[in-house]
Every structure is written in C-alpha cells, then in structure tokens.
Amino acid sequence: MEQDSMSCYEDIENLEFFHPNLTRHTAESMLLQNGTDGTYLLRPSSKTGKHWEYALSVKCDKSVKHFNVSWTGTEFQFGHGTFKSLQDLLTHFSNQPLIGGESGQLVLLCRPYPRDIAEPDLYEEVTVHAELSTADANNTTSGFSINSKEGFLTKLGNYCKTWRTRWFLLQKNELKYYKEKTDKSPIRVLDLNTCRECSQDNSKKPKPFVFRLVFDWRTFYMSASSEQDMKEWINVITWRLNR
Structure with missing residues (x-):
C-alpha cells in the first residue's frame, strides 16, 4: 500500500492543476479574480494538514467552494462516493454537477487552473465571499485578491517608431499602461476580450524579447527585460485569451 500511496502522490504532484503550496484564501482569490464558473484546482487540505488529504476548490457563481478529497491507499473518497483514480472523479463531476454549500448551487468541473500561470506579489482589495465548505471548517470573509x-x-x-518604457498592469481582462508607475490614470486600457493573438515577435531586431498583441485595429509591440519575463507575459495573457 505504501508503494501505491507514493505512486499516487507522485501522480498528483505532476497534475498541471495541483498547487502544492496554495492556501485556502489564496485559492479563493485566484479563482474569483481569474476563473469562470467551473474553474477548479487541487491543493493540500488546510483543514487537516495530513498527507493524502486534499481540497478541490471550484469557482461557482460569486463564490468558491471547497470539497475534501482523501486517498485511502486504494481509492479516492469524495463525500460518500469512491473513485479508483482522480481522473475518474474529475470525469464524473464534469458530467454530474457538484452541490456545494448551504445554498445548494450546482456546478460542473469545466476547466483546470494551471499552476504554471505566474502570479506576482501584487494585491488589490476585493471582497472574497466563500460559502461554508466540506473541506475547511473555518469560513471567513477576506479582503484579499x-x-x-x-x-x-x-x-x-504607433506613429513615431520609437521605444518608450511604460508601466504595465494586467487586471482581469484589461491590460493598462502608464507613463510612470506612480501615475493614477493610464495612457490606454486594452480590452483583452478583443485581442486575437499574443505571441513572441522576432521581427524587431536588434530589440530583444519582443512580443506582440494583435487587435483588429492595431498590433502592439512590447519588449521585456528578459526572456523569462517575456514568456511570463505571453503565458498569462494567452491563458486569458483562451478562457
């Protein structure tokens, strides 16, 4: 059983939507800020803190619901149900809705929230309304996002083909840029709902680490400070375009 448990643990660690260091409140913030109904992720349970105990966090309407998932050594337990594999569990609840909290809201598991989306140390104040869950006993309201x-x-x-440094801020599906970091009003707000493409662009040599945002009315070209920073911008914007 120990070998089966270790294999199960390694399988879970490799899941793209398993977030090994995520807390309950951070999960709520990420899903409320960036997810749509049915967006889900798996994390260690903050209720028990034990190995093989997990919480499935799911965005539902204007709340996030948390469901306890346990590995017994031979199967996964989810409420009164059992599943031979985590994939069986996910497949089941992508077709049969979950009932979460006292409200009885129904939600299907639709899309995973990948852990490779970079989330910086920037927070804005919004109210997090998390309903009573089956995974965590403490239900609180937090201004955290x-x-x-x-x-x-x-x-x-666009007209004068010169490169100028600007401060960019991505919030939900809006990309804003400012002349200075401390400015209160942006120069422009780009609605990513109307963006058709975000990709690397090698046509602006010798400028390095360039990527482009393609809209029907204009293509924007930006150069990052490093290849890693460029890839992070491309990844997080592309993820939003594909939602």
Missing part, C-alpha cells in the same frame, strides 16, 4: 502581472515594458510607438 491576486492580480495577474505588473511591470515595466518598452513599447513601440
């Missing part, structure tokens, strides 16, 4: 990304990028001008 995570934005997606912020930082300096060098942007190519």
Whole structure:
C-alpha cells in the first residue's frame, strides 16, 4: 500500500492543476479574480494538514467552494462516493454537477487552473465571499485578491517608431499602461476580450524579447527585460485569451 500511496502522490504532484503550496484564501482569490464558473484546482487540505488529504476548490457563481478529497491507499473518497483514480472523479463531476454549500448551487468541473500561470506579489482589495465548505471548517470573509502581472515594458510607438518604457498592469481582462508607475490614470486600457493573438515577435531586431498583441485595429509591440519575463507575459495573457 505504501508503494501505491507514493505512486499516487507522485501522480498528483505532476497534475498541471495541483498547487502544492496554495492556501485556502489564496485559492479563493485566484479563482474569483481569474476563473469562470467551473474553474477548479487541487491543493493540500488546510483543514487537516495530513498527507493524502486534499481540497478541490471550484469557482461557482460569486463564490468558491471547497470539497475534501482523501486517498485511502486504494481509492479516492469524495463525500460518500469512491473513485479508483482522480481522473475518474474529475470525469464524473464534469458530467454530474457538484452541490456545494448551504445554498445548494450546482456546478460542473469545466476547466483546470494551471499552476504554471505566474502570479506576482501584487494585491488589490476585493471582497472574497466563500460559502461554508466540506473541506475547511473555518469560513471567513477576506479582503484579499491576486492580480495577474505588473511591470515595466518598452513599447513601440504607433506613429513615431520609437521605444518608450511604460508601466504595465494586467487586471482581469484589461491590460493598462502608464507613463510612470506612480501615475493614477493610464495612457490606454486594452480590452483583452478583443485581442486575437499574443505571441513572441522576432521581427524587431536588434530589440530583444519582443512580443506582440494583435487587435483588429492595431498590433502592439512590447519588449521585456528578459526572456523569462517575456514568456511570463505571453503565458498569462494567452491563458486569458483562451478562457
């Protein structure tokens, strides 16, 4: 059984939507800020803190619901049901709705929240309303939310083809850029709902680490400070475009 348990643990560790260091409140913030109904992730249970105890956090309407998932050594327990594998559990609840909290709201598991989406140390105040869950006993309201990304990028001008450094801030599906980091009003707000593409662009040599945002009315070119920073911007924006 020990070998089966270790194999199960390694399988869970490799899941793209398993977040090994995520707390309950951070999960709520990420899903409320960035998810849609049915977006889910798996994390260690903050109720027990034991190995083989997990919480399935799911975005439902304007709340996040948490469900306890346990590995017995031979099967997964979810409420009164048992499943031979985690994939069996996910497949079941992608077709049969979950009933969460006292409200009895129904939600299907629709899309995983991948852990490779970079989340910076920037927070904005929103109210998190998490209903009573089956995974965690303590139900509190918190002013805590995570934005997606912020930082300096060098942007190519539309008419004067010069590169100027601007402060960029990504919030939900809006990308704003400012002349200075401390400015209160942005120069422009880009609605990513109308963006068709975000990808690396190698046509602006010798400028390095350039990526483009393609809209029907204009293509924006930005240069990041490093390849890693460029990839993070591309990954998080592309993830939003594909939601």
